[in-house]
Amino acid sequence: MGKIIAITTPKGGVGKTTTAVNLAIGIAQNGKRVLLLDLDGAGQCAPTLGFKSRSINGDILDVLSFKKSFKSVIHKTSDKNLDFIPMRGLDYAHELKLSKFTSDELIIKSILSDEIFSYNYVIVDCPPSLIGTTTNILMTADSTIIPVKASRYSLNEVVRILKHMQLVKQNYNSKLKVEGILLTMYEAHTRAAFYTKKILMKEFPNELFNIVIPKNVEVAEATFHNKPIIYYNPEAKSSIAYKNLAEEIVRRNSIP
Amino acid sequence: MGKIIAITTPKGGVGKTTTAVNLAIGIAQNGKRVLLLDLDGAGQCAPTLGFKSRSINGDILDVLSFKKSFKSVIHKTSDKNLDFIPMRGLDYAHELKLSKFTSDELIIKSILSDEIFSYNYVIVDCPPSLIGTTTNILMTADSTIIPVKASRYSLNEVVRILKHMQLVKQNYNSKLKVEGILLTMYEAHTRAAFYTKKILMKEFPNELFNIVIPKNVEVAEATFHNKPIIYYNPEAKSSIAYKNLAEEIVRRNSIP
Numbered sequence: 480m481g482k483i484i485a486i487t488t489p490k491g492g493v494g495k496t497t498t499a500v501n502l503a504i505g506i507a508q509n510g511k512r513v514l515l516l517d518l519d520g521a522g523q524c525a526p527t528l529g530f531k532s533r534s535i536n537g538d539i540l541d542v543l544s545f546k547k548s549f550k551s552v553i554h555k556t557s558d559k560n561l562d563f564i565p566m567r568g569l570d571y572a573h574e575l576k577l578s579k580f581t582s583d584e585l586i587i588k589s590i591l592s593d594e595i596f597s598y599n600y601v602i603v604d605c606p607p608s609l610i611g612t613t614t615n616i617l618m619t620a621d622s623t624i625i626p627v628k629a630s631r632y633s634l635n636e637v638v639r640i641l642k643h644m645q646l647v648k649q650n651y652n653s654k655l656k657v658e659g660i661l662l663t664m665y666e667a668h669t670r671a672a673f674y675t676k677k678i679l680m681k682e683f684p685n686e687l688f689n690i691v692i693p694k695n696v697e698v699a700e701a702t703f704h705n706k707p708i709i710y711y712n713p714e715a716k717s718s719i720a721y722k723n724l725a726e727e728i729v730r731r732n733s734i735p
Numbered sequence: 736m737g738k739i740i741a742i743t744t745p746k747g748g749v750g751k752t753t754t755a756v757n758l759a760i761g762i763a764q765n766g767k768r769v770l771l772l773d774l775d776g777a778g779q780c781a782p783t784l785g786f787k788s789r790s791i792n793g794d795i796l797d798v799l800s801f802k803k804s805f806k807s808v809i810h811k812t813s814d815k816n817l818d819f820i821p822m823r824g825l826d827y828a829h830e831l832k833l834s835k836f837t838s839d840e841l842i843i844k845s846i847l848s849d850e851i852f853s854y855n856y857v858i859v860d861c862p863p864s865l866i867g868t869t870t871n872i873l874m875t876a877d878s879t880i881i882p883v884k885a886s887r888y889s890l891n892e893v894v895r896i897l898k899h900m901q902l903v904k905q906n907y908n909s910k911l912k913v914e915g916i917l918l919t920m921y922e923a924h925t926r927a928a929f930y931t932k933k934i935l936m937k938e939f940p941n942e943l944f945n946i947v948i949p950k951n952v953e954v955a956e957a958t959f960h961n962k963p964i965i966y967y968n969p970e971a972k973s974s975i976a977y978k979n980l981a982e983e984i985v986r987r988n989s990i991p
């Protein structure tokens with residue numbers, strides 16, 4: 480049964496999509512079968528993997544509206560170990576539709592069940608929100624990765640998502656746990672970075688990944704070439720960090 | 736009648752809150768009466784202005800639930816020209832409640848009307864979303880400022896919010912226009928910045944502000960001191976840029 484890891488925090492712009500795509504690739508490069516699932520209406524995983532809108536034939540919203548089967552919206556990628564379920568960039572009407580579907584917290588869990596057996600990992604990109612698809616995936620996920628960009632705002636949101644995970648764990652999904660808190664776009668020389676790391680090491684020492692994703696201007700540059708950093712420049716420090724993170728996750732979850 | 740300017744884009748983490756708070760202060764420093772309204776459930780304007788949760792006595796959710804009047808949730812700040820309506824950091828249940836209230840797009844417009852006459856400007860911080868409070872405020876706003884952090888992701892979301900604004904303008908709020916597209920946390924030496932500026936100058940030459948908010952590590956640092964950058968370090972390049980932006984907005988809107 481595939482391990483479902485949701486990349487989530489209600490804080491915007493901290494590297495959820497960047498982490499979801501690069502980690503999924505990193506784990507696939509370790510020989511594991513991975514499904515990347517985009518649950519954010521902005522649909523930014525697709526351009527990151529080089530998918531143009533005409534090469535997308537169906538997304539999770541089609542499955543929720545019973546227009547397509549789950550299997551039919553699984554797209555192959557250039558990596559034989561990585562499959563992908565996109566989300567097209569939703570306009571207002573479709574965002575409303577998605578919001579209405581997912582006000583039932585168990586709807587995504589109900590459509591996922593059988594199909595994901597053939598994957599070792601399902602990596603899920605979440606929108607910057609607590610409600611909607613985020614809660615839906617928490618109902619069935621094994622764990623979460625919580626990205627944090629150095630600032631008090633990001634830290635405040637760690638508390639918000641952890642409280643919510645506690646609620647979901649106690650009432651619906653007892654297996655849910657934190658895979659780890661991940662420092663992203665980290666600028667080690669700044670005070671904000673120093674304060675953030677210090678607070679996380681004090682309050683969440685067991686959850687904080689040792690691996691840190693450094694800030695690297697090429698990550699944003701890569702978005703103009705429709706490539707994730709791990710393909711755009713495999714030697715970039717953040718690519719190496721994502722590969723190390725992938726190995727760490729695979730190692731932890733392979734222990735008999 | 737106060738001019739309502741919404742700071743909005745569905746893209747997360749591009750400086751909506753930072754812009755809303757610092758611009759509101761900048762305009763107040765120009766002698767104008769300003770109301771800062773936080774419509775993001777994360778409620779990050781309050782800590783930025785140094786408000787602890789115990790000094791918040793009511794927010795917009797209280798008004799929407801008919802627990803408090805609009806007037807009663809207006810908080811005074813250290814600046815006599817700046818008043819503030821906070822949002823407490825919402826837990827899941829309250830985010831759901833807010834989402835249900837605001838599925839009626841005209842609810843916020845209906846509670847705003849009379850009260851805002853005494854302000855010259857109402858600056859509104861929006862969540863990273865198209866639906867909910869964002870659409871509500873677009874129904875009654877005069878204009879929007881769309882922050883953009885240099886990346887293809889941010890640019891894709893500019894298209895999404897502009898399309899949505901067009902829909903709102905045609906069907907509900909004919910006065911709605913773009914106050915400007917604002918480059919934030921701008922690192923002029925990077926390719927991503929070069930590409931982003933080039934594309935915006937080509938596609939939205941009339942909307943793109945000449946004023947650019949430079950990246951400045953002290954902005955995130957200031958969040959640990961519960962101060963906006965304009966108070967934390969008034970001489971920082973981004974503080975000066977926000978002051979210039981405030982002067983530009985006041986100048987444009989004072990023309991007889």
Ligand SMILES: Nc1ncnc2c1ncn2[C@@H]1O[C@H](COP(=O)(O)OP(=O)(O)OP(=O)(O)O)[C@@H](O)[C@H]1O
Binds near residue numbers: 889
């Ligand atoms: N390590 C990094 N170094 C520099 N820039 C980065 C890094 N990781 C991500 N970025 C850039 O920061 C921005 C935010 O990242 P991303 O969009 O992945 O965050 P997100 O949390 O998914 O945002 P949203 O809340 O909008 O979904 C993007 O422009 C991305 O290119």
Ligand SMILES: Nc1ncnc2c1ncn2[C@@H]1O[C@H](COP(=O)(O)OP(=O)(O)OP(=O)(O)O)[C@@H](O)[C@H]1O
Binds near residue numbers: 628753775958
């Ligand atoms: N000019 C700047 N230079 C450096 N850092 C900045 C700048 N402006 C904002 N930041 C930092 O970038 C992060 C994102 O900014 P902010 O939270 O204001 O964005 P937002 O669009 O409101 O995010 P959200 O989508 O979560 O509401 C914050 O940590 C903030 O401190």
Ligand SMILES: [Mg+2]
Binds near residue numbers: 495496523604605606
């Ligand atoms: Mg994202």
Ligand SMILES: [Mg+2]
Binds near residue numbers: 751753860
């Ligand atoms: Mg914000």
